[in-house]
Amino acid sequence: MDSFTVTAARMPELERRITEHPDAFRVLTGDRPTGALHLGHYFGSVRERVRLQQRGVDTFLILADYQVITDRDIADNVAESVREAIADYLAAGLDPDRTTIFVHSAVPALNQLLVPFLSLVTEAELHRNPTVKAEQLASGRALSGLLLTYPVHQAADILFCKANLVPVGKDNLPHVEQTRVIARRFNSRYAPLFPEPEALLTDAPEVPGLDGRKMSKSYGNAIALSMSDDETAAVIRRTRTDSERRITYDPQGRPGVSGLLSVAALCLDETPEEVADRIADAGSGQLKRLATDAVNAFLGPHRARRRDIVAEPDLLDEVLRRGNARANEIAEGTLAEVREAMGMGYANAVRAR
Template identity: 75%
Template sequence: MDSFAAARSRMPDLEARIAANPGAFRILTGERPTGRLHLGHYFGTIRERVRLQTLGVDTFVILADYQVITDRDTSANVADSVDSAVLDYLAAGLDPTRTTIFTHSAVPVLNQPMLPFLSLVTEAELRRNPTVKAELAASERALSGLLLTYPVHQAADILFCKGNLVPVGKDNLPHVELTRTIARRFNDRYGRIFPEPEGMVTHAPEIPGVDGRKMSKSYGNAIALSMTADETADAIRRTRTDAERTITYDPEGRPAVSGLLSTAALCLGTTPGQVADQIGDRGSRALKTLTTDAVNDFLTEHRRRRIELESDPRIAWDVLRAGNEAANRIANTTLAEVRDRMGMSYANVR
């Protein structure tokens, strides 16, 4: 059994433990603010965050703005992406009185444990990480030190607040495994401080875009949560399908048709096969119409709440200010413990 299958097999027991004692768990999750959040973010992670928050799990959401430059040459438009993400979080139901929303760059102490953490892993372990391996395979330029150490950055993000639960999809499960390794090695070497976090496999770990590929801003196949109904209709209408009249769910042979079926099914709470049966031989036009209506109906309340929130231009920054202050308090406490365990708490002694 591979690690992802093993993680999925543990989910019933983990869900039972969360339901029995949600206060025993603290999650750290988030994303890089590289553009507008989309349906893949919503079904893959945001919905799960809202559910866990509602159960009573202590929830931390990081907008990892520093990590934008792991594979990009510019941090342009990050502020707009951060503002947009916070509005989508709030519109989706994240409550800043129960969920700490913060930005990486505003919590400088968070990065200090990176140095001892880096001493606990080898270069070979970093290069085996799937994210790093994929970038090495795809890029024609030299691997940056920031990208090579990206998995350790994520470990620092998780462990600074002593997160013990990390909602993940298949691609990010190895990051959690390395975080567990770092926590265990630190505890063995210096004394126990950190929990070994568990990866919580989300219910929809892989979300296809309208063209059948993984939904991604860089592919241009995503339906952003902040799109208008007309923008959504246009994005779906421009999807290139095929001339076959009978609609079938075939991700390998008919990726774009299957991507639209999956999108509609997620919004309707059904299966792609059932949507295909509903359309039958009415062709791609009927599929696109049904998908457009399903997405727009699903996002109606989200858009209404988002527009209401946008009427206050300061609301996103007020939420971040409070979240950043809370995250800094926790980071300072954790760093003091790290220094003490390492015998370096003399920093402020005369």
């Protein structure tokens, strides 16, 4: 059986363990702050993070600002993207008292773990990683050292806080497997410091963009969580559909119509086929009106909370300051343990003076 089938078979037992002993787990999850969070992020990951937090799982959420430049030359607007993401996290229900929100660039000890971890993997293993292959193909550029080592950097993200649970979709399973390999090899070569984290497969729906492709800001087909009602209406109104009056769900033949049906269905908690049947012969104009109303009604409470959060002076900076402080404390402790295990404890002694 393939790794996905094996992992999926373990999910009922893993969910039972999380329910019975949430305090036995620590989650690491995160985003690259490359732009505004959108509905795809909300349904794909943010909602699951809130669920785990509410169940009592210690949650670490990294905004991987260093990884913004894995597939681009500069980190455009990264500071704004970080702040906007934190606002959406808080509005969605993430509590900084229970979820540690931090950024890569503020935790030097985490990034320093990359050096010993790189000695535990081969170049061939890195080249085989599906994300590395996909990102290189999408960028159309030469493979950078940062992109090649992206899976090891993610392992450092997970292991610095000794997370033992990582929520992922099917496409990201190889990253967890690579992290497990690195943890296993370090423990065998030096000392048993790290857990081998388990993948928590989420049943989050895949949210298509308004044109049927993957929802992405770069495609111009995304509905940002921070949009106003009027901005949402405008982006939906611009969606290309077709002249056929009867509304049907056909992702291959009618991507624009089907993208709108999918987005509306998620917000209405219905199936795309049910939404299509409701509209019937009323045409794409009615579909766009229904989709606009569904999205704005669904996001209304989130946007109201978000406005209050953004209006509060210094709140976002304080959340990040606290999260960075906790992440640094833990990362420095882990790095000290790694040095000791590798016979480099003298570095800890010198630093302590």
